[in-house]
Amino acid sequence: MEIIGWILILLFFVIGFVGLIYPIIPAVLFIFGGFVVYGLFFDFADLPWWFWAIQILFVVLLFGADAVANLVGVKKFGGSKAGLWGSTIGLIVGPFVIPIVGILVGPFLGAIIAELLFNRSTLKQSVKSGVGSVVGFVTSVFTKGIIQIIMVALFFLVI
Template structure:
């Protein structure tokens, strides 16, 4: 049973890191799920109360950081709420339409199209909004990746 437990834990961690670049996967919940699987297969007492508190705060931080980074990127490059929504929709749909490249192309095109349609922005301004959405996404992936590495490192340090 120990081997099965560790396989599941590692699988959840891997899915969590894949979720950094594939937005449909709730990455941080899989990381947290790996901790719960450890507790179920082994012993929750190996992980002190402060571990759970820190990890819960990281989960909340990561959900907030995801939304803020995208919004910051679009706004910083002059985009509007329409550009933000277009970027978000593009981020969700993009990977399905264009596998792998859709992760970056989706939000870029989504922001551009939304700015052109809803705000009647110039093509130049719409493209700036699209660039902002990609910058926001990349910033978000980088930030979330670092935090998730810290989460997993703390886990392995304690076990």
């Protein structure tokens, strides 16, 4: 039973890291789920209250960082709310339409199309918004990846 528990925990962690590049997967919830699986299979007492408090703060931080990084990326490059919505839709749809590269092409094209359709922006400005969307996404993935590594490392330090 112990082996099954560790397999599930590690599977949750791996899915959590895959969720960094596939935004449809709630990455941080899988990381947190790995901690819960540990408690269910082994003992919640091994994970002190301060561990849970820190992890919950990280979960909240990651949800906020996701939204802020995309917003800052689009806005910093001159995009609008339409560009932000377009990039978000592209981020969700892109990986399914164009596997692998769709994760970058989706938000880029989504921002461009939204800027052109809803703001009547020039092509140059729309492309600039698309670039901002990709920069925001890459920054978000990098930041979330570091935080998730810290979450998992803390888990292994505590147990």
